[in-house]
Every structure is written in structure tokens, then in C-alpha cells.
Amino acid sequence: MAIKKYAFIIEKLPYKSETSRLALTHAIASQTVEIYLDDGDNVEPVIAFIGEGVLNCLKDQKALDIYGVTSLEMHIKNALLLDLRVLVCKEDLEKFGLTEDQIVMDAEELGAEITTEVVPYEQIHQEMESADHIMFF
Amino acid sequence: MKLVVFVNDYKEPPILDRLKADKFGIVFVQNGVYHCTLKKDGSTSALLSKDAELYALSEDLESRGFKAEDVDSKVKVINYEGLVDLIFNDYEKIIWL
């Protein structure tokens, strides 16, 4: 019986490529990974946005209305709804002059009980250090 | 942690300054190999001054017209088989930038 921690680190900008979208969909796939594993084994994912990647977290994304594709905002809310930890680098938010009011901090309207955590980079580094595997997007 | 980072482009990835590890390696692959072979405006790439073990992939050097002797002396040239050994024997976690 083992729990393995995967750190999904997102540094790429959204939409021009599907990289950050795939980061979130792969992280969310951890919810069903048990079907392939032995009893008691599981994956513990943590998602962290760093560098330009923090721009995936901006509120009011209209990609669905305009291009007909789900927004990164919707994926982040889904992750929160599924109790996946979502971390955003504090220093990088500040670098872009952004505050918590401008990013997706919760998915209350969907019934999510956890919220986004804005944390210093050092904490994200510690998450990478304690992870069994790092998946860098 | 024992972390090896793959640099695949001829620019300086901003995250590289923030990554740290007890054992830290940088492997230059694809267009990353230009860091090891060229001097821009007379200066070697800042990435070669990192506190890390440095490696370059011979197949990607040769594909671009370089030989092992063109590579900065700080950098060890390895091939794909050497890369496999590096991944399994020397490092635990891998980041492709």
C-alpha cells in the first residue's frame, strides 16, 4: 500500500498551445487512477502555477464563448471541486501586478470546499522536493 | 533531491535560477546544445556558470555541425546510452523545460 505524490508544475501560458490544459486534465485524471492500481495504492496530486503560468489562473476567461473550448478557469475550478490542491506562486503573481481578487480562488458555486492557495515559491519548491515525480508543463 | 533538468532551447529558461537540488544536473539537448558551443558577443552562456553537473547530447551536437571538441570544457558530452545511465543511476527527478 503506497501513496505517491505527483507535482504538476505549470509554467506555460494558456491557449496558444494545449500544454497547460493537458497539465490540468492529467492532474484531474488522478481521480480515477485507482482502477489501475493495487488496493490501497493511490496518487496524490498537487498542482502549482509558477512564472508566466500564473496567468492561467485569471478570472473571467471567455474561451468557451468565443472559441468553444473549455477555459483554463473551468479546469481549475474542476480541480478544486475534486479537492486537488492548487497552489499559485505569490512572487510571480506580484511580478505581474496581480492580486487574489483577479485569479480563480474558489469554486464555491460548484460546491468546492477547498480554495486556491497563494504561496511563496519556496513552498512550491518543497512540494517538488517531496514529490515522487515532477511533471513540468 | 537529485534533479536533472533538460534545456532544449538556445535561451535562458527563467525557472532555472529558482530550481535547486542537493545534486543538480543540466543536460543540453536539441537547440540547447548551442549554450555549450557558442560564445554570444564573446561571452559563454551564463548557464555554464550554474552550480550543476553539465552534460550535452552528442547526437544533437553532431546533428548541428559540432564535434565534441567544440564543447566547453565544463560540459561532459554523452550519447543516448549515457543519458539512460545518467537518468537511472545519478538522478531521481527529471524536468524538461
Place this chain on the structure above:
Amino acid sequence: MGKLTIGCFSSLVGSMTLDFAVKLAEAAVKKGHEVDLWLSGNATMLGKTRQSKFRDYSYLAGTVEELIKTGKFQITICEACAKARGIDKEDTMEGVNIHSMDWYLASAFSADRVFHIGGE
């Protein structure tokens, strides 16, 4: 000997990153390791049947077929990514598996090393 799980998102044509992933897999298998190659996004096109060999374009189907024969190599494409590109089971090379994304995470679970190559 160990197990290496490689995830790659880059396209077969238009980028050399998938060439890197397959060459690494080939070298690992040659050394006796077991390799799982997971392909998401544009990388799923590597699983397609009837690829043509032109010297101006990357061609990896032959190497993949040889690797599959070794019994130490599994190649799996992301079901949703493939379907979005019009690739169904009947469009894939023999020996190419199709699974949802959780398969990749499960492969990583039992891997000694995970080499995740994100998108471009």
C-alpha cells in the same frame, strides 16, 4: 533493470522532440530497461497507421514497431486526444494501446523514473 515512463506531447511532424523521446526509449530498451511511452496531444499521431517515410519529415513508425517486438516497450496514446484528431483504434498501428489519461499516472506509479516532456 528499471522501468522508465516517458510522457510526450509534441507532434511527430514539425518538432524533433518526439524523435528524442523515441531514441531515448530505444537506448533504454537496448540496455535492458522496460519503457512505457505515453503520448498525449499532438504526439498521438505517432500511433497512426499508414505513416509514409519521407526524408524531410520525422519517421518513427519503423523504430516503434521494432521496439514493440522486444516485449520491453509499451506505447499508449491518449484516447481523448486521439479521438479529437480523428484517430480511433482502427487507425492505429498494431501494438499501439489507447487509454485515458489515468493510465499514464498509473504507469508512472510503478516507474523508477518518469521523464515527462510537456508541450512546445
